[in-house]
Amino acid sequence: MKFCSQCGDSVSLKVPKGDNRPRYVCQACAFIHYQNPNVVVGTLPVLIDPSGELKILLCRRNIEPRFGFWTLPAGFLENAETSSEGALRETVEESCATIGNLALYRIFNVAHTNQIHMFFRADMLNDQFSTTTESSDVRLFSFSEIPWSELAFPTVHKALMDFIDDHKIGHFPVEMGDIDESYWRKM
Numbered sequence: 001m002k003f004c005s006q007c008g009d010s011v012s013l014k015v016p017k018g019d020n021r022p023r024y025v026c027q028a029c030a031f032i033h034y035q036n037p038n039v040v041v042g043t044l045p046v047l048i049d050p051s052g053e054l055k056i057l058l059c060r061r062n063i064e065p066r067f068g069f070w071t072l073p074a075g076f077l078e079n080a081e082t083s084s085e086g087a088l089r090e091t092v093e094e095s096c097a098t099i100g101n102l103a104l105y106r107i108f109n110v111a112h113t114n115q116i117h118m119f120f121r122a123d124m125l126n127d128q129f130s131t132t133t134e135s136s137d138v139r140l141f142s143f144s145e146i147p148w149s150e151l152a153f154p155t156v157h158k159a160l161m162d163f164i165d166d167h168k169i170g171h172f173p174v175e176m177g178d179i180d181e182s183y184w185r186k187m
């Protein structure tokens, strides 16, 4: 950050009085620009196909970062939006799927990228979906078809692995986990 969003003058990094970490502080108006983590919200949409098999909807990213990789539909939470509203909106924007019954499933602290990722389990209410400006391909995958080596983000990988494990026992407890930079190396 170089300039103050309040008055346009330059900012400098310093520890404000009474604080304990550096902040961007305006040299002219003294406004303190606090920077805090972003929340990413998404869904794990599932559909039972006519043969009774459970399928998961994934989107192929048509945007950076991780262009061309597969992801669960997810994106940044907007102001004045609840987490489940954001997850639903992102799912529509990225896949045009109609979903319901959202249930919180995973919260991941991704401290090294200053993010918190929240995933909701969701039911697809019909078998309709399509590509969008954000997704070059949208497809249903059975567990054995999931493109593990082409997944966009560690949190997507972990949420999918956890879901498949939980599906074996038919029980989906909400859990929180930490994801660090070494996640892919440990795979």
Ligand SMILES: [Zn+2]
Residues within 6 Å of the ligand: 004, 005, 006, 007, 008, 009, 026, 027, 028, 029, 030, 031
């Ligand atoms: Zn200022």
